[in-house]
Amino acid sequence: MKKLLMLVAAVFALGGDFEDGIKAYESSNLAVARDKFVSACDANDAQACARAGALYQLGKDILPDPKKALELYEKGCELGSKEACSGAGGMYVSSDKEKARALLNKGCELGDGFACATVGSYLLEEKKFKDAYALFEKACELKDKLGCEFAGDLKRSKRL
Numbered sequence: 001m002k003k004l005l006m007l008v009a010a011v012f013a014l015g016g017d018f019e020d021g022i023k024a025y026e027s028s029n030l031a032v033a034r035d036k037f038v039s040a041c042d043a044n045d046a047q048a049c050a051r052a053g054a055l056y057q058l059g060k061d062i063l064p065d066p067k068k069a070l071e072l073y074e075k076g077c078e079l080g081s082k083e084a085c086s087g088a089g090g091m092y093v094s095s096d097k098e099k100a101r102a103l104l105n106k107g108c109e110l111g112d113g114f115a116c117a118t119v120g121s122y123l124l125e126e127k128k129f130k131d132a133y134a135l136f137e138k139a140c141e142l143k144d145k146l147g148c149e150f151a152g153d154l155k156r157s158k159r160l
Contacts, residue, residue: 018048025051030061041072049076050084057087066091077103082110089115097122108135113144120150129159 021036034055040048053072056065070091076084089103101122107115120135133154139147154160 017043018045018051021048021051030055034062038072041075044079046076046079046081046084049073049079050081050087053084053087057091074103077106080110082107082112082115085110086112086115086118089118108138111142113139113142113147116142117144117147117150120147124150124154129154133160 017036017040021033021040024030024033024036034052037048037052037055041052049072053069053076056062056072057069058064070088073084073088073091077088085103085107089100089107092100092103101119104115104119108119116135116139120132120139123129123132123135133151136147136151136154140151
């Protein structure tokens with residue numbers, strides 16, 4: 001029983017940093033938000049990793065730190081955050097297209113429509129029209145407007 005109570009207390013403590021980070025972000029206290037998200041990420045909260053990664057990538061109140069952002073995004077992706085996978089994938093697009101694609105594929109598998117549309121566009125470049133169409137359709141189902149447009153364009157092109 002004592003172990004169960006300790007586990008419940010630990011779960012609430014982890015949720016506290018993330019929730020405190022959200023509140024700080026909403027009140028524009030970005031330094032506190034970043035610290036709370038990093039703390040929750042250190043405790044393996046995937047969404048907190050994604051949020052912290054975005055703050056480091058964008059550098060709203062500090063200089064952007066792409067290395068730290070990527071580290072946080074990759075951890076969040078490993079923990080199952082679709083946003084973190086997409087964030088990391090986006091950071092690799094210009095430097096390592098294959099790594100970007102792998103991360104975006106994982107983001108798509110986790111339900112990120114933008115990631116699906118992006119991987120679909122890679123397939124379109126490779127002239128793999130049916131595979132690209134499938135990903136654009138999935139992106140559309142996930143409410144990604146660009147994915148819907150690409151699916152429609154590809155269908156009208158009669159390349160399927």
